[in-house]
Amino acid sequence: MPPVTINEEETILGVRRIVNRIGATRADLIPVLQAVTNEFGFISQPAMEELSALMNLPTKEIHSVATFYRMLSTQPRGRHIVQFCESAPCHVVGGREVFASLKQALALEPGQTSPDNKWTLLTTSCLGVCGMGPVILIDTDMYGNVTPEQVKEILSRYE
Amino acid sequence: MAYYRSTVLVSMDPVCIEKGALEIKEQLIKELALLKLSEEVQVLDSPRLGDPETEGPDILVYPEGSHYIQLSPATVGPIVLEHFVKGRELQQYKAQMRDVLDEELGEPKDKEIRIILENIGKIDPRNIEDYIAVDGYQALAKVLGEMSPEEVIQTILDSKLRGRGGAGFPTGLKWKFARQAPDTPKYMICNADEGDPGAFMNRKVLEGDPHSVLEGMAIGAYAVGANQGYVYCRAEYPIAVSTLNTAIEQAREYGLLGKDILGSGFDFDIEVRMGAGAFVCGEETALMASIEGGRGEPRARPPFPASKGLWGKPTNINNVETYANVPKIIHRGLEWYTSMGSEKSKGTKTFALAGDVAHTGLIEVPFGLTLREIIYDIGGGIKGGKAFKAVQTGGPMGGCLPASDLDLPVDYETLGAAGSIMGSGGMIVMDEGTCMVDIARFFMEFTQDESCGKCVPCRVGTRRLLEILEKICAGNGEEGDIEELEELSEQIRKNSLCGLGQGAPNPVLSTLNHFMDEYKAHIYEKRCPAKVCRALIKYEIIDGPCTGCTVCARNCPVGAITGERKQTHIIDQDICIKCGICYQVCQFDAINVS
Numbered sequence: 001m002p003p004v005t006i007n008e009e010e011t012i013l014g015v016r017r018i019v020n021r022i023g024a025t026r027a028d029l030i031p032v033l034q035a036v037t038n039e040f041g042f043i044s045q046p047a048m049e050e051l052s053a054l055m056n057l058p059t060k061e062i063h064s065v066a067t068f069y070r071m072l073s074t075q076p077r078g079r080h081i082v083q084f085c086e087s088a089p090c091h092v093v094g095g096r097e098v099f100a101s102l103k104q105a106l107a108l109e110p111g112q113t114s115p116d117n118k119w120t121l122l123t124t125s126c127l128g129v130c131g132m133g134p135v136i137l138i139d140t141d142m143y144g145n146v147t148p149e150q151v152k153e154i155l156s157r158y159e
Numbered sequence: 160m161a162y163y164r165s166t167v168l169v170s171m172d173p174v175c176i177e178k179g180a181l182e183i184k185e186q187l188i189k190e191l192a193l194l195k196l197s198e199e200v201q202v203l204d205s206p207r208l209g210d211p212e213t214e215g216p217d218i219l220v221y222p223e224g225s226h227y228i229q230l231s232p233a234t235v236g237p238i239v240l241e242h243f244v245k246g247r248e249l250q251q252y253k254a255q256m257r258d259v260l261d262e263e264l265g266e267p268k269d270k271e272i273r274i275i276l277e278n279i280g281k282i283d284p285r286n287i288e289d290y291i292a293v294d295g296y297q298a299l300a301k302v303l304g305e306m307s308p309e310e311v312i313q314t315i316l317d318s319k320l321r322g323r324g325g326a327g328f329p330t331g332l333k334w335k336f337a338r339q340a341p342d343t344p345k346y347m348i349c350n351a352d353e354g355d356p357g358a359f360m361n362r363k364v365l366e367g368d369p370h371s372v373l374e375g376m377a378i379g380a381y382a383v384g385a386n387q388g389y390v391y392c393r394a395e396y397p398i399a400v401s402t403l404n405t406a407i408e409q410a411r412e413y414g415l416l417g418k419d420i421l422g423s424g425f426d427f428d429i430e431v432r433m434g435a436g437a438f439v440c441g442e443e444t445a446l447m448a449s450i451e452g453g454r455g456e457p458r459a460r461p462p463f464p465a466s467k468g469l470w471g472k473p474t475n476i477n478n479v480e481t482y483a484n485v486p487k488i489i490h491r492g493l494e495w496y497t498s499m500g501s502e503k504s505k506g507t508k509t510f511a512l513a514g515d516v517a518h519t520g521l522i523e524v525p526f527g528l529t530l531r532e533i534i535y536d537i538g539g540g541i542k543g544g545k546a547f548k549a550v551q552t553g554g555p556m557g558g559c560l561p562a563s564d565l566d567l568p569v570d571y572e573t574l575g576a577a578g579s580i581m582g583s584g585g586m587i588v589m590d591e592g593t594c595m596v597d598i599a600r601f602f603m604e605f606t607q608d609e610s611c612g613k614c615v616p617c618r619v620g621t622r623r624l625l626e627i628l629e630k631i632c633a634g635n636g637e638e639g640d641i642e643e644l645e646e647l648s649e650q651i652r653k654n655s656l657c658g659l660g661q662g663a664p665n666p667v668l669s670t671l672n673h674f675m676d677e678y679k680a681h682i683y684e685k686r687c688p689a690k691v692c693r694a695l696i697k698y699e700i701i702d703g704p705c706t707g708c709t710v711c712a713r714n715c716p717v718g719a720i721t722g723e724r725k726q727t728h729i730i731d732q733d734i735c736i737k738c739g740i741c742y743q744v745c746q747f748d749a750i751n752v753s
Contacts, residue, residue, distance in 0.1 A: 070436030087356025
């Protein structure tokens with residue numbers, strides 16, 4: 001068995017805290033996985049194994065749910081999550097150009113994380129702010145009416 | 160270059176300038192200089208930050224992202240002192256980040272009737288007393304005090320209220336089935352998984368008038384005999400979730416949810432459950448699977464939720480807007496309600512107008528208004544004086560309707576007969592600059608991505624459709640593609656398990672039906688008439704208008720543009736990726752698209 005790193009211990013403690021707070025029934029699984037993603041950035045193998053023990057579910061079952069939903073991640077992600085709304089209302093008001101500019105500025109394709117772990121680029125489903133498309137969501141900050149020229153400036157606001 | 164630790168953006172929207180933005184900026188620079196901060200904080204102009212009408216003049220401070228609104232020269236001093244010297248945000252002038260960008264609901268336009276949206280912006284959604292003051296929970300009191308469950312169901316049947324989630328199933332009938340189901344316990348679910356791109360009517364109701372939904376659910380629960388309810392809300396709507404939770408807590412405090420509501424002996428409570436980003440969870444059986452903690456995959460119906468739903472128990476599922484109609488119908492009466500709308504579709508429907516229309520945003524109209532009235536009289540017509548090309552209704556499972564359909568009345572039957580659907584109420588207007596093949600490809604990309612993968616017709620079929628559409632857009636379309644699109648569409652529509660797959664071909668079929676010429680131009684002439692499909696267009700700089708300002712060359716992401724200052728520039732076609740940035744940044748109309 002590989003030695004348990006501090007990180008893994010922290011993960012296990014964090015997972016226990018989350019399950020204590022939310023619950024351990026089957027219906028609690030998605031909120032628990034969401035909380036784990038929020039706290040650790042992704043659902044790691046040790047996290048999944050701990051959840052399996054705590055919630056009395058096979059890891060394959062947890063993995064199957066974790067990989068189904070877009071907001072849950074089983075892969076590590078960058079410090080900042082950049083999400084581009086790829087929905088039609090944003091598309092018809094120039095979203096394609098903004099997205100091209102975004103991909104170019106980050107040098108990432110959707111789903112990728114930058115080598116320095118600063119950025120992860122994702123596409124998101126409609127955020128419901130269609131009156132001001134194209135829309136970019138960086139972490140929890142939302143930017144509307146974005147033009148291709150603004151992309152660099154917006155990204156430069158993040159450390 | 161100087162290094163600034165902070166940047167202040169000042170909104171220079173014309174309305175803000177009128178309200179004194181220039182004075183604000185001047186004062187800012189003066190205050191910063193006084194505190195010797197000029198070298199640390201830079202002040203820049205911004206075209207627009209928040210809503211100039213309600214928030215201007217406003218400034219945005221980075222890197223913190225603090226948005227200070229409704230400023231006057233007198234308020235600048237304290238903000239500079241607190242923010243830059245003491246490092247504290249001055250809460251009293253601060254707006255929420257979300258509000259910076261959120262559009263307000265304007266005054267109703269001429270042909271609008273607002274029932275569902277009437278309280279939004281007028282009451283405080285986080286204060287139940289505001290809702291009670293506008294006759295909120297009166298309908299629930301009436302139902303619990305004076306009506307039997309059967310009478311409630313009959314009233315809803317008589318109102319001809321139909322499911323606003325899109326399918327238009329009579330709500331009263333749904334309730335009747337759930338009431339008649341012998342098994343117990345029974346559940347009430349509110350489908351707030353508003354995933355259709357471009358549709359945000361439900362978000363507005365949940366954020367602006369959450370109690371109307373809770374009251375509608377409680378009335379429905381009494382009618383079908385349920386004691387527990389769930390609102391399944393998508394996680395992309397964090398503000399809606401928190402507003403709902405506050406509303407539920409307050410309703411419990413007031414005895415309007417929980418045990419023995421209003422002393423009637425009826426128990427009903429509601430919990431909010433969140434999605435985690437899966438479009439298909441808006442499908443009712445997938446939604447229930449998700450509440451149960453599993454993958455959000457649909458299952459075959461029957462059995463319908465009314466007999467076997469959540470945890471295998473009888474369950475009634477309605478959409479946010481459907482529930483929000485219920486208290487109004489009970490409180491104001493059938494005569495009032497059925498006076499609005501068309502023969503088979505009573506009442507009103509909210510729509511989210513988006514795309515190339517002058518006034519985007521939410522509207523609410525009685526059923527039966529024509530598309531033309533909605534787009535031109537209410538939406539103000541096409542933005543920038545361009546020509547109308549198509550309107551896409553019903554979200555990604557809906558269809559595109561051409562100009563010849565503009566005079567169709569908007570109701571469930573008519574839109575269905577025209578090859579589109581009512582859907583939840585997204586309405587995307589497209590002008591002449593939209594390529595309909597690209598739009599079909601775009602929607603298919605969405606559907607293909609959101610297909611849960613459980614059934615083959617949808618999983619494989621949507622991918623095949625997408626491949627053909629991509630091929631056509633890339634200029635590689637060939638004889639037989641159109642026929643294959645048609646045949647595949649038919650198969651997918653007939654054989655898919657749920658509404659997502661069954662509706663997936665609609666964008667393809669409706670564009671084939673109304674815009675066949677464009678498909679043919681792409682396939683046989685290798686031409687994109689709307690000049691959208693990159694493989695079929697070319698960007699060139701025209702000799703005359705080009706002033707050699709170098710803006711295009713500086714903005715070109717791949718360095719494809721060369722040329723001396725004050726000389727006509729040239730685009731190297733081998734390097735050009737056709738991103739269109741040069742076309743957008745050129746101020747002299749010197750870029751030609753052919």
